[in-house]
Amino acid sequence: MARRSKEEALETRSKVLDAALRVFSLKGVARSSLADIAKMAGVSRGAIYWHFANKGELLTALWDQVVQLYAPLAMASENPNEPDPLGKMKTLYISFLTNLVDDPRQQQMFRILFDASDRSKDTEAFRQLHITIRRQRLQSLLVALRNIKEKGQLPPTSDEHYGAVCILCFIHGLLANWIMTPDLFDLKKEAPALVEGMIRMLSTDKVTVEDDAQSSG
CATH class of the missing domain: 1.10.10.60 (Homeodomain-like)
Incomplete structure (x- = not known):
C-alpha cells in the first residue's frame, strides 16, 4: 500500500x-x-x-528536469578517470542543441527564461536561480577544461578561464538567438559544426591587450 x-x-x-x-x-x-x-x-x-x-518551486522543478538530462555527460567531462573528456564535452553540447529542436518542453523553459515581458516574482526568482547556475557552470567548465588539458586534448598553453567564458557565452548566445528567432538558422543541422568551431576556439592561446599592441606595432 x-x-x-x-x-x-x-x-x-x-x-x-x-x-x-x-x-x-x-x-x-x-x-x-x-x-x-x-x-x-x-x-x-x-x-x-x-x-x-508556489509557481517558483514549479519552475525550479521543471528546470531540474532539463538539467538532469545532461548531467551525466557534463560530469563525465570533469571526471579525471574519463579517457576522452573532450569527446564527452562535444557530445554534451551537440546533443543538447539538437535535442532542444525536438523537445517543446525544453524550448518553453528557455522562452520563460529569455522572455523579459513575462515578469513576476516567480520568473524573477527563476532568472536569479539561472544566474547562480551559470556561475556554477563556469566553475564546472574550468574543471572540465583543466581535465581536458591534462589529458593532452588541448595545448598546454591554452587558457581554461578564457575558454570557459567563451563556451558559456557561445552556448548562451546560440540559445537566446534561436529560442527568440528560430528561423534565424537551422540549429539542428548546424549544431555539430557550431560545436566543432567552439572546440577549435579553445585551442587558441590567451591573447592579452599587451600582446595585441605589440603584434600591431
Missing part, C-alpha cells in the same frame, strides 16, 4: 509539472495561477500544495 501511495504521489507530481508547463506556455507565468494548473492537471489545489508551495 505504501509503495502504491508513493507511486501515486510521483504520478500526481508529474501530472502537475506537465500541466504547469502547458499553462505557462498558454498564459505566461505571470498570468497563470495554481488554480489554472490544478484544473489543467485534473487535481485539487491541495494536491499541488502537497508538492509545490
Whole structure:
C-alpha cells in the first residue's frame, strides 16, 4: 500500500509539472495561477500544495528536469578517470542543441527564461536561480577544461578561464538567438559544426591587450 501511495504521489507530481508547463506556455507565468494548473492537471489545489508551495518551486522543478538530462555527460567531462573528456564535452553540447529542436518542453523553459515581458516574482526568482547556475557552470567548465588539458586534448598553453567564458557565452548566445528567432538558422543541422568551431576556439592561446599592441606595432 505504501509503495502504491508513493507511486501515486510521483504520478500526481508529474501530472502537475506537465500541466504547469502547458499553462505557462498558454498564459505566461505571470498570468497563470495554481488554480489554472490544478484544473489543467485534473487535481485539487491541495494536491499541488502537497508538492509545490508556489509557481517558483514549479519552475525550479521543471528546470531540474532539463538539467538532469545532461548531467551525466557534463560530469563525465570533469571526471579525471574519463579517457576522452573532450569527446564527452562535444557530445554534451551537440546533443543538447539538437535535442532542444525536438523537445517543446525544453524550448518553453528557455522562452520563460529569455522572455523579459513575462515578469513576476516567480520568473524573477527563476532568472536569479539561472544566474547562480551559470556561475556554477563556469566553475564546472574550468574543471572540465583543466581535465581536458591534462589529458593532452588541448595545448598546454591554452587558457581554461578564457575558454570557459567563451563556451558559456557561445552556448548562451546560440540559445537566446534561436529560442527568440528560430528561423534565424537551422540549429539542428548546424549544431555539430557550431560545436566543432567552439572546440577549435579553445585551442587558441590567451591573447592579452599587451600582446595585441605589440603584434600591431
